[in-house]
Amino acid sequence: MMGEPAIKPETKTFDKGIEQGAAKLTPEKIKQTINSVISGETGARLKAYVDTCVHCGLCSEACHFYLSHDNDPRYSPAGKVKQTIWELLKKKGEVSADFIKGASEIAYTQCNLCRRCVMYCPFGIDVAYLMLVMRRICHKLGVTPQYIQDTAHSHSATMNQMWVKEDEWIDTLQWQEEEAQDEIPNLRIPLEKEGADIFYSVIGPEPKFRAQLIYQAAVIMNVAGVDWTMPATPGWDNSDMCMFSGDNEMMARLKRVHYEAAFRLKVKKIVMGECGHAFRSIYDVGNRALGWKMTPLPVVHAMQFYYELLKEGKLKIAKKYDKPVTFHDPCNTVRGRGLHEMARYVVRESCSEFIEMHPNREHNYCCSAGGGVINCGPPFKMTRVEGNRIKAEQLFAVKAKGAKTIIAPCHNCHGGLEDIIHHYGLDMELKFLGDILYEAIEKPAA
Amino acid sequence: MHAMYDLVSGPLVWIAFIVFIGGSIYRLVSMALLARKKDPMVYAYMHPKFALRSIFHWIVPFASVNSRKNPILTIVTFIFHIGLIFVPIFLFAHIILVKESWNISWWFISDGAADFMTLLVIGCCIFFAARRIVQPEVKFLTSPSDFLILAVIATPFVTGFWTYHQWAGHSFMAILHILSGEIMLAVIPFTRLSHMLFFPFTRGYMGSEFGAVRNVKDW
Numbered sequence: 274m275m276g277e278p279a280i281k282p283e284t285k286t287f288d289k290g291i292e293q294g295a296a297k298l299t300p301e302k303i304k305q306t307i308n309s310v311i312s313g314e315t316g317a318r319l320k321a322y323v324d325t326c327v328h329c330g331l332c333s334e335a336c337h338f339y340l341s342h343d344n345d346p347r348y349s350p351a352g353k354v355k356q357t358i359w360e361l362l363k364k365k366g367e368v369s370a371d372f373i374k375g376a377s378e379i380a381y382t383q384c385n386l387c388r389r390c391v392m393y394c395p396f397g398i399d400v401a402y403l404m405l406v407m408r409r410i411c412h413k414l415g416v417t418p419q420y421i422q423d424t425a426h427s428h429s430a431t432m433n434q435m436w437v438k439e440d441e442w443i444d445t446l447q448w449q450e451e452e453a454q455d456e457i458p459n460l461r462i463p464l465e466k467e468g469a470d471i472f473y474s475v476i477g478p479e480p481k482f483r484a485q486l487i488y489q490a491a492v493i494m495n496v497a498g499v500d501w502t503m504p505a506t507p508g509w510d511n512s513d514m515c516m517f518s519g520d521n522e523m524m525a526r527l528k529r530v531h532y533e534a535a536f537r538l539k540v541k542k543i544v545m546g547e548c549g550h551a552f553r554s555i556y557d558v559g560n561r562a563l564g565w566k567m568t569p570l571p572v573v574h575a576m577q578f579y580y581e582l583l584k585e586g587k588l589k590i591a592k593k594y595d596k597p598v599t600f601h602d603p604c605n606t607v608r609g610r611g612l613h614e615m616a617r618y619v620v621r622e623s624c625s626e627f628i629e630m631h632p633n634r635e636h637n638y639c640c641s642a643g644g645g646v647i648n649c650g651p652p653f654k655m656t657r658v659e660g661n662r663i664k665a666e667q668l669f670a671v672k673a674k675g676a677k678t679i680i681a682p683c684h685n686c687h688g689g690l691e692d693i694i695h696h697y698g699l700d701m702e703l704k705f706l707g708d709i710l711y712e713a714i715e716k717p718a719a
Numbered sequence: 720m721h722a723m724y725d726l727v728s729g730p731l732v733w734i735a736f737i738v739f740i741g742g743s744i745y746r747l748v749s750m751a752l753l754a755r756k757k758d759p760m761v762y763a764y765m766h767p768k769f770a771l772r773s774i775f776h777w778i779v780p781f782a783s784v785n786s787r788k789n790p791i792l793t794i795v796t797f798i799f800h801i802g803l804i805f806v807p808i809f810l811f812a813h814i815i816l817v818k819e820s821w822n823i824s825w826w827f828i829s830d831g832a833a834d835f836m837t838l839l840v841i842g843c844c845i846f847f848a849a850r851r852i853v854q855p856e857v858k859f860l861t862s863p864s865d866f867l868i869l870a871v872i873a874t875p876f877v878t879g880f881w882t883y884h885q886w887a888g889h890s891f892m893a894i895l896h897i898l899s900g901e902i903m904l905a906v907i908p909f910t911r912l913s914h915m916l917f918f919p920f921t922r923g924y925m926g927s928e929f930g931a932v933r934n935v936k937d938w
Contacts, residue, residue, distance in 0.1 A: 326911070329860075339856070351860050395922075609933050
């Protein structure tokens with residue numbers, strides 16, 4: 274077809290990783306890398322998505338970046354594809370280092386891979402996949418934002434996201450166990466219990482920054498009388514920034530270590546803490562990378578786990594949370610697993626007043642932290658906060674209806690929403706579902 | 720003029736249909752083979768029930784959230800696609816040509832209805848072109864090829880309307896009409912018009928992923 278005017282994505286933010294990586298590029302390396310990824314790792318999906326897109330622009334309204342930038346077309350899903358993948362294909366890989374810098378910034382920091390646009394494209398074109406292809410190319414070229422690359426290095430070196438050493442991990446669990454024993458004297462966090470029903474895994478930031486979540490989970494497990502365990506070896510961390518940095522090989526290794534820890538302990542199922550991207554990595558991406566069509570043993574997100582415990586009567590509500598709450602559906606548990614109704618059941622059981630935000634469920638707006646964007650660190654904080662004004666508007670609207678607390682059962686959503694609440698002056702509380710449940714359930718008297 | 724007419728209404732018709740049908744089969748088969756080789760997951764995860772569920776929600780007007788958010792575009796799009804397919808197949812003049820050649824015929828619409836639908840299709844093309852010029856998010860994605868594709872679609876309808884109404888130069892227009900119709904058919908498999916071929920597969924695959932793996936709707 275006829276040529277399109279040349280497109281050059283601009284670099285808006287200085288990032289050391291992107292800058293230094295791009296400085297080492299040569300035209301030959303760029304061309305060779307792009308073409309090896311395109312011909313070696315992509316196929317019918319990429320071709321069909323590029324050939325089928327009729328440039329209608331209907332995906333635009335799906336994207337929080339587009340909506341938050343006063344409908345600037347450069348931020349629409351197809352607009353971002355035009356500035357990256359279309360241009361690469363059109364030029365057959367003959368693009369400049371500056372182009373790669375701009376494309377890296379778009380793919381890593383202006384798309385959360387939230388897949389909302391997939392539900393707005395009449396053809397079901399998977400823009401998240403196309404952005405991941407772009408990230409894969411950037412990863413192979415070594416042009417990745419510094420902070421997410423550091424996290425990927427931590428994954429490679431330690432098999433967890435936060436450079437947590439093995440003894441620090443065990444020590445943290447024992448510390449939380451002791452703390453929780455003040456409340457429930459016979460409480461245990463069973464390490465390495467072979468044959469337990471449940472393998473409980475969390476993300477690296479839990480032992481690092483949010484150890485109280487492990488405490489709360491231990492209380493919930495003990496009160497419910499669940500037979501559970503956590504591994505004392507690598508594999509305890511279910512998170513996966515390599516999935517988002519484009520390091521697919523390392524992503525698969527991480528998932529293998531996680532699954533192997535569960536197999537070694539001969540558990541019946543994996544239950545995960547409240548994290549969205551980790552769920553996506555275990556339930557949807559990692560299993561495929563390792564050759565399993567679906568997960569080799571059941572993988573249950575905390576939301577579903579709480580739902581089941583309440584339904585089975587293993588948890589009873591003593592006192593409902595009394596401030597009006599609203600619920601934020603994380604993309605990876607709603608568009609990734611359809612857990613929205615289960616979550617609402619838990620919220621209604623444990624809170625006295627629940628007010629829906631709009632849009633909600635599978636149409637909820639992303640927090641703008643997911644997909645590795647928050648992991649790109651401080652240089653891009655304002656990219657995601659200002660790129661999600663629409664989220665603040667959505668929250669202001671539900672606040673006007675009386676909501677005081679936002680429940681978000683995902684770590685990335687927490688990071689993103691905290692910054693949005695602060696930046697836009699929302700003055701709302703933010704909680705995990707586990708925070709609410711821990712407070713609300715009947716516990717044995719100490 | 721007669722020689723030209725004989726050419727466009729004879730051999731070129733055959734060529735156009737052969738390129739259209741052969742090209743479509745080639746595109747579908749080569750894409751299926753490429754998927755088998757490079758994206759075998761598409762076969763593993765394609766799920767007939769969820770694929771059809773998703774396709775259904777996207778070919779029925781207002782069955783998806785986005786089609787309800789853009790009601791005018793939804794109406795225009797459906798009128799356009801229905802007219803585009805319906806008018807050429809059920810036009811009395813076309814059926815007569817087929818009957819004269821092979822003595823087969825089928826149900827047809829009245830000339831008045833065909834005239835009206837033709838104007839609607841042309842109007843829709845103008846709407847799409849205007850949208851590409853006026854709406855920033857569409858303009859940003861638009862390349863000259865998008866206007867060319869619209870022209871390829873609109874030309875057979877404009878020239879057909881002209882010919883039917885016997886306006887000045889209608890015999891030349893008749894030739895242009897046949898020729899442009901042939902061009903339209905022949906380029907379908909090799910341009911973005913191939914979305915006609917791939918829609919059931921891209922939509923069906925995404926419907927399968929959302930339905931069977933992710934347990935959620937995609938509309």
